[in-house]
Amino acid sequence: MAPxxxxxxxxxxxxxRRVSPGGRNRLTGRAKASIRVGMGDDCAVLRIGSDLDCLxxxxxxxEGIHFRRNWHPPESVGHRCLARGLSDIAxxxxxxxxxxxxxxxxxxxxQSWVRAFFRxxxxxxxxxHVRLAGGDTAESPNGVLADIVVLGTVPRGQAILRSGARPGxxxxxxxxxxxxxxxxxxxxxxxxxxxDERQFARHFYPEPRVQLGRMLRERKLATAMIDTSDGLxxxxxxxxxESGVGAEIDASSIPNARVGQPRSVDLDLALHGGEDYELxxxxxxxxxxxxxxxxxxxxxIGRITSSRKIRLHRMDDxxxxxxxxxxxxxxxx
Amino acid sequence: MAPxxxxxxxxxxxxxRRVSPGGRNRLTGRAKASIRVGMGDDCAVLRIGSDLDCLxxxxxxxEGIHFRRNWHPPESVGHRCLARGLSDIAxxxxxxxxxxxxxxxxxxxxQSWVRAFFRxxxxxxxxxHVRLAGGDTAESPNGVLADIVVLGTVPRGQAILRSGARPGxxxxxxxxxxxxxxxxxxxxxxxxxxxDERQFARHFYPEPRVQLGRMLRERKLATAMIDTSDGLxxxxxxxxxESGVGAEIDASSIPNARVGQPRSVDLDLALHGGEDYELxxxxxxxxxxxxxxxxxxxxxIGRITSSRKIRLHRMDDxxxxxxxxxxxxxxxx
Numbered sequence: 001m002a003p004x005x006x007x008x009x010x011x012x013x014x015x016x017r018r019v020s021p022g023g024r025n026r027l028t029g030r031a032k033a034s035i036r037v038g039m040g041d042d043c044a045v046l047r048i049g050s051d052l053d054c055l056x057x058x059x060x061x062x063e064g065i066h067f068r069r070n071w072h073p074p075e076s077v078g079h080r081c082l083a084r085g086l087s088d089i090a091x092x093x094x095x096x097x098x099x100x101x102x103x104x105x106x107x108x109x110x111q112s113w114v115r116a117f118f119r120x121x122x123x124x125x126x127x128x129h130v131r132l133a134g135g136d137t138a139e140s141p142n143g144v145l146a147d148i149v150v151l152g153t154v155p156r157g158q159a160i161l162r163s164g165a166r167p168g169x170x171x172x173x174x175x176x177x178x179x180x181x182x183x184x185x186x187x188x189x190x191x192x193x194x195x196d197e198r199q200f201a202r203h204f205y206p207e208p209r210v211q212l213g214r215m216l217r218e219r220k221l222a223t224a225m226i227d228t229s230d231g232l233x234x235x236x237x238x239x240x241x242e243s244g245v246g247a248e249i250d251a252s253s254i255p256n257a258r259v260g261q262p263r264s265v266d267l268d269l270a271l272h273g274g275e276d277y278e279l280x281x282x283x284x285x286x287x288x289x290x291x292x293x294x295x296x297x298x299x300x301i302g303r304i305t306s307s308r309k310i311r312l313h314r315m316d317d318x319x320x321x322x323x324x325x326x327x328x329x330x331x332x333x
Numbered sequence: 334m335a336p337x338x339x340x341x342x343x344x345x346x347x348x349x350r351r352v353s354p355g356g357r358n359r360l361t362g363r364a365k366a367s368i369r370v371g372m373g374d375d376c377a378v379l380r381i382g383s384d385l386d387c388l389x390x391x392x393x394x395x396e397g398i399h400f401r402r403n404w405h406p407p408e409s410v411g412h413r414c415l416a417r418g419l420s421d422i423a424x425x426x427x428x429x430x431x432x433x434x435x436x437x438x439x440x441x442x443x444q445s446w447v448r449a450f451f452r453x454x455x456x457x458x459x460x461x462h463v464r465l466a467g468g469d470t471a472e473s474p475n476g477v478l479a480d481i482v483v484l485g486t487v488p489r490g491q492a493i494l495r496s497g498a499r500p501g502x503x504x505x506x507x508x509x510x511x512x513x514x515x516x517x518x519x520x521x522x523x524x525x526x527x528x529d530e531r532q533f534a535r536h537f538y539p540e541p542r543v544q545l546g547r548m549l550r551e552r553k554l555a556t557a558m559i560d561t562s563d564g565l566x567x568x569x570x571x572x573x574x575e576s577g578v579g580a581e582i583d584a585s586s587i588p589n590a591r592v593g594q595p596r597s598v599d600l601d602l603a604l605h606g607g608e609d610y611e612l613x614x615x616x617x618x619x620x621x622x623x624x625x626x627x628x629x630x631x632x633x634i635g636r637i638t639s640s641r642k643i644r645l646h647r648m649d650d651x652x653x654x655x656x657x658x659x660x661x662x663x664x665x666x
Contacts (some may be wrong), residue, residue: 036490036492040495041425041492041494041495041575042390042424042425042559043388043389043390043421043424043427044389045388045487047386047387047489048381048387053369053378053379053380054379054381054387055378055379056377056433056466056482057375057376057377058433058435058467058480059435060435060437060469060478060480062437062471062473062474062478063474064474065437065471065472065474089376091375092374092375092376092378098389100389100391102391102393104393104395104478134390134391135391136392136480138393138398139398140395140398141395141397141476142476143475145393145395145437145478147391147393147435147480149433149482151387151389154378156380157369159369159370159374161374162375225375226375227375242373242374
């Protein structure tokens with residue numbers, strides 16, 4: 001962990017006071033984990049309750065790959081950066097504790113951009129009681145490069161894995177799908193026009209389903225879980241691969257996002273569009289699943305099969321293979 | 334934590350088998366920490382003994398900033414990438430447990446480069462009984478971008494911080510200084526000529542002082558400690574800042590590296606050159622420090638003062654302020 005040789009040294013000093021006061025020993029609420037030493041040493045030091053497992057996830061946010069500076073306001077870039085990590089913690093049924101940000105900035109970047117980036121990131125951190133406990137900074141040779149690490153906890157042995165799905169299990173998804181991809185589709189159609197951040201809130205300010213993930217774990221509802229960061233078709237394939245099972249999805253039951261006026265997004269976006277950060281999970285046959293949990297709608301969209309194939313039951317009553325064609329950021333432009 | 338959508342998918346699959354067999358539950362030797370779930374889920378799951386604190390550090394290795402592809406062979410880039418993180422763990426007196434690698438690669442990068450990079454990184458990991466337990470991958474818009482996270486452990490409350498130095502404490506450094514910077518100086522003088530990797534081993538294949546750091550902690554020798562990643566003058570300033578003290582260094586006692594034939598590097602390189610990854614630590618007046626520990630020479634180079642200033646006692650018997658002019662990678666070219 002390096003010191004902070006940024007043009008933003010003042011901001012970082014401010015940050016340090018704000019996010020990790022005194023550098024040590026602030027207990028994070030429910031998590032029974034504390035940060036003993038935050039920024040300002042070679043490593044952060046954390047103490048984790050003996051009845052907890054420790055979760056670690058790391059996610060890039062690279063300019064030109066995960067965001068574009070002319071499309072995404074800096075608050076959104078900071079928000080999405082941390083949201084990606086929090087969503088991974090949510091997908092294990094965990095509780096986020098601390099975040100570590102590696103950030104490389106081009107020399108010519110306006111300080112106002114950096115300030116707004118941190119505003120977006122820290123607002124999201126505060127909302128989830130997560131502390132920024134360290135990281136690294138560097139000058140970037142090209143574009144803004146961020147890597148977020150989130151450390152979380154879960155009661156010992158209770159992390160919800162991708163590998164727990166069994167034939168017969170019902171498949172559920174939270175919220176709606178395709179809303180984030182719809183924003184990108186719009187931005188691609190009119191690359192010079194700013195997208196309406198309110199209309200496309202799910203793209204610019206996605207809400208990681210941390211509370212929902214925790215409740216699904218506490219109620220022992222989910223047998224397997226993943227977040228829809230790469231798109232339903234790809235993320236379902238991950239569950240099937242890790243669990244050694246197949247799945248059949250019912251197209252008519254997919255909860256397509258509505259964007260703008262009550263206009264439903266195309267099924268293709270809902271099936272393959274990524275970055276919605278909803279939870280996709282499986283539930284054993286007999287379990288009773290409420291219609292909403294933690295304020296989020298839960299929709300049954302299919303079943304786990306033993307065939308190892310993933311199939312889509314279309315609206316025209318034909319059943320076809322569902323290939324993972326998940327969103328790969330801006331690569332397929 | 335994303336899946337691995339790399340051209341290198343096969344390699345990653347291989348890696349996964351190699352570094353995290355079955356994905357779970359391999360106890361790491363002395364560390365009393367185990368990786369329950371490695372790659373292949375939303376997060377890695379680690380279980381940490383209840384008598385341990387958890388250490389986290391994160392470090393960028395960016396092409397053009399921390400290395401150049403025409404100067405550094407891929408094995409060296411992989412080795413140095415992990416060495417940076419291990420050295421931070423060493424500087425706390427800790428035991429490394431798991432590494433997480435975020436890696437973004439340009440589309441046109443030869444697979445042989447990636448293989449050799451991993452060879453260098455995994456050899457270093459094996460040597461220190463560290464497992465690669467997860468990470469993220471992406472396509473890079475420009476150059477190779479790596480961010481390494483290392484998670485380690487230390488007995489509760491025993492991490493050696495930067496803030497423990499007290500006036501009167503003696504200042505020690507391990508090994509020799511300036512050897513890594515000497516390689517860069519040579520590369521800059523003759524940018525088109527390959528540097529001799531054996532002659533400049535400290536630059537291409539630095540050895541993080543993990544065992545030494547642990548022994549200094551076990552013997553309760555170090556009151557404060559940091560690794561010399563940014564250069565003696567800068568890293569000493571960090572100790573002084575965090576401890577609220579000053580220091581006086583004796584130029585004649587600095588253990589300058591010898592490079593090639595018995596040729597000592599310039600004092601300037603030894604004072605300000607970074608990336609030697611030695612340990613810089615303070616010791617209370619009465620403690621007895623052996624000449625070597627864990628096979629590494631220890632040299633007394635000065636004393637902590639109460640003045641808040643850092644001064645250099647030069648060979649001509651003058652005492653002058655020592656400004657932190659630490660190595661900032663390739664920026665000052």
